[in-house]
Amino acid sequence: MENSGKFKRILVTAALPYTNGDIHLGHIAGAYLPPDMYVRYLRLAGYNVVFICGSDEHGTAIEMSAIKEGVSPQVIIDKYHFANKKAYEDLGIKYDIYSRTSTETHKKTSQDFFKVLNDKGLLYQKTEKQLYSEKEKRFLADRFVIGTCPVCGFEEARGDECENCGSALSPLELKNPRSTITGDTPVVKESTHFYFPLSKFQAMLEEWINSKPDWKPNVVNYCKGWFKTGLQDRAITRDLDWGVPVPLEGYDGKVIYVWFEAPIGYISITKELFEQEGNPEGWKDYWCKDDTKLVHFVGKDNIIFHAIFFPAMLMAHGDFVLADNVPANEFLNFEGGKLSKSRGHSIAVKDAVSRFNPDSVRYALATSLPENKDTDFYWKDLQAKNNNELGAILGNFVNRTFVFAEKYFEGTVPAAGEYKEIDSIIINSIKSYSSSIASYYENYKFKDAVSETMNLVRDANKYFNDTEPWKAVKEDIARCGTIINTCLQLCRSFAVLFYPVLPFSSEKLFRMLNISSEGETWESAAELKLHAGHKLNKPEILFRKIEDSEIEQ
């Protein structure tokens, strides 16, 4: 619906996680759960969609982690690549492909991209003075230099800014500079780098973003802030060992800047996906045709790269589609503090899923997504949402329905007789709910989509109460059958409508209903597909209660 209509296919990307740490719930809420829900919805709704992600594995930070731990960068990226891949799987975040930027395909794709821009004469070179460590035989990135602040005299000022007085600094301004890695004194040495003329693309970018009225205000505001300052050209190469080498003679020891090369990963990973599927040219449909809708899901820290820098690169290159939307989220804070590993304010995905039902984690995050502003996440919220909403509203409705079918109808679907008005109302409401929920998904309003889905279950519980099947079972068994039939049909609707947010429970519900989830569509959620006499499986508890003691940890 909406503007999906003019597109033949949708390519959804989730921000490539930087592979020097475990992903945590803040990342999930910001950039991974929303696209997973979006894609699951789109598939049910019948769209042609590809969902890709992968590890971002190059750059200064990874090389420095490797040096500090005394291992090769490969050890670092392997460790976190596989750990993060598993974390996504554990949470039910299901990509069509989860690859990485250390592949040959990616190396070639980003080098080709670089060469196209260079051959077009768009790039230029500039020589600048930089600090160089003779002992380590490397140029030092700003943040790996400390020294005495020329403004306030603070002796531990970092190369990019002084934490004491807040002055923005360049490492060349520091007095008595030294490497944070070895402590030795660097020398000033010249180095030549390629620059991307971002400033020349400002007008085109502004026009492009102005043509996107459906973008979230927070994203547009971010971009406008950058435009106001004026975009500056960016160096797109670095003096570093760990990365994609500059594909030209005479540039040994230089690699393509990770933020130039990483988003090209979206293209190379799409290529890999289609290669695996035996259709090596298939990726072009998704990247080179105007009727592809490209959507980048990112956290707000990545807006600059996905809404400004990467689009400018694509404009410069010329062969590729630009993003239709960048529905970036804000940050999710934990227990009232910033999510940061150093302050112990982060929850790694692996710690959350080892304790709780992944669907409970997904639901708790989905209902407090930082869509418009930073939000807070508390363990007790997860407990409350699991117990009071998933358990008491959804799980309990399913359970009370199944227990009736089990006890009074031999575990089968009873026949539906004549419908009364109250039955018709709830049955018709499934259709209106499914279309309003769909509209929320299409417009990236995931919190609203989830709470709207739960509202249908609230209505279902009211229906159960108002029709009083526990009385009907004694007075009018046929009437009771009609009610329980309706409730079972509702359960099937829930299995479809909750699939985007609660995939594991949805599957469980399909099993309990003894039907396959294969071939289910969003449209079918409103159909009454369970036939009288259909045998049900034994009911199971969908969401077990989380005790206080589990939360106190």
Place this chain on the structure above:
RNA sequence: GGCGGAUUGGAGCAGCUGGCAGCUCGUCUGGCUCAUAACCAGAAGGUCAAAGGUUCGAAUCCUUUAUCCGCAACCA
């Protein structure tokens, strides 16, 4: 200091092209008893951070202040 964002009942959030202040949870009361002591109904609870301004009318627009957060281009 500059730029951008935020501040709404006990908690977490929505509302912000200006028009009686909403949702979920929690609390209190009542109903029901099929069900994971779950479900349903009703109620209480907010001078929308503060001050000033525009307007017939402001949570919403403007100015100032306070607090918090992000950005500031070689971390990604």
